[in-house]
């Protein structure tokens with residue numbers, strides 16, 4: 146190919162926001178053979194247009210680098226759309242209507258499986274089995290809540306799993322019980338697993354279809370790459386199948402699941418899986434360690450106990466899912482084997498245990514290129530803030546949660562108390578301390594729409610509660626900081642920053658066309674902006690019919 150061969154595609158007549166400090170803004174881009182060949186003004190780019198070049202007139206709209214979601218569960222999100230999906234409703238009545246309709250429409254399904262209910266739609270966040278028994282008495286029902294840390298089950302499901310008054314709480318979970326000690330229908334974390342083990346697994350075909358649905362949806366929101374935050378057998382098979390067929394259009398780093406009931410004997414298997422899984426755009430080079438649960442169910446690991454809701458101490462400090470005495474050894478070995486470690490840490494003790502483990506790895510053999518990251522970082526003890534930058538640990542933020550809404554106001558703040566409430570989601574403080582920030586959605590827990598996430602990152606108010614006061618407004622990010630976190634920041638964590646994450650000549654043409662300039666004074670709420678076109682290596686993977694309108 147001649148160096149001056151015409152471009153395959155040219156985007157011109159708008160604002161190009163590059164996330165490249167050397168040239169923050171431009172007006173046009175040309176791409177050829179999957180790469181950006183020129184970034185400049187309209188005149189610079191004109192010479193790249195040949196007879197077969199597709200020319201997209203941006204009509205004043207904005208191009209940004211493809212968004213990268215640093216913590217997402219696309220197979221799960223896609224699977225929800227194939228199952229009993231409760232995200233379309235709010236409130237007990239609304240959920241029960243959807244469940245009854247689904248059961249009627251699928252008489253041949255032996256189990257009713259699905260999820261997406263909000264804890265704050267039920268007193269104390271705990272729905273009851275009787276409600277499900279009344280509409281589905283004869284088949285087991287298993288419905289996870291929105292964050293996936295709890296399940297609502299009926300009596301039939303409990304009976305099949307053999308969970309009754311005599312069943313002890315597992316070490317990593319809790320069974321909600323009535324006054325007589327019988328399970329009342331809500332199971333937290335490890336307790337939900339007792340029933341989940343009996344749910345017939347999705348077939349390999351369903352999982353591939355789920356990933357296809359998830360990928361299509363994420364592309365439609367401008368996402369060109371992501372890190373799948375839990376890759377177990379199911380997800381692994383779906384990715385390798387889709388990648389082998391050449392249908393994985395997104396770039397995906399998979400975080401292989403660390404089984405917390407096992408020790409470092411599983412590392413050999415993880416290495417084998419990493420080797421076998423590197424196909425096409427899939428690269429399972431990360432390992433996910435889930436160090437605690439969530440605050441709403443008091444399974445998040447806290448340095449000091451939760452409050453009891455009346456200002457007194459509950460005595461409960463939550464759970465460390467992996468023994469903190471063993472964690473540094475595991476992390477040191479993973480780091481030495483060239484894995485990235487992707488932590489789930491919600492409580493301040495879990496964050497500290499993760500940092501301690503990463504520090505141990507660093508002390509053992511120096512700084513590697515692991516680009517380890519801690520996701521969620523809901524409560525960070527102020528003493529630990531500078532440790533992120535000091536240890537080169539990336540803060541993986543889920544900004545959509547950093548706002549006042551029911552779960553925060555009724556199930557979290559009263560149990561943290563005033564001081565620890567102000568330690569939540571300290572994104573600006575982390576940036577100021579020199580930490581690198583990546584961002585992700587945790588879909589299917591929350592919306593995967595990057596524009597809605599950016600809106601909360603810069604306002605600390607969510608689209609669903611735009612009249613609420615901002616949550617800890619000192620932690621608001623600038624728009625440029627939020628966009629950078631969702632592009633270069635996440636690309637860094639995915640080891641994709643040399644190829645993607647910014648718009649520069651020579652990088653892959655992973656690009657998004659938005660319907661407006663997000664920085665314009667009249668842009669309106671950022672979450673109202675829409676993605677009109679998504680390109681991966683110059684090829685459209687999503688196109689809105691309104692693009693040429």
Ligand SMILES: [Zn+2]
Nearest residue numbers: 216218374587
């Ligand atoms: Zn997650």
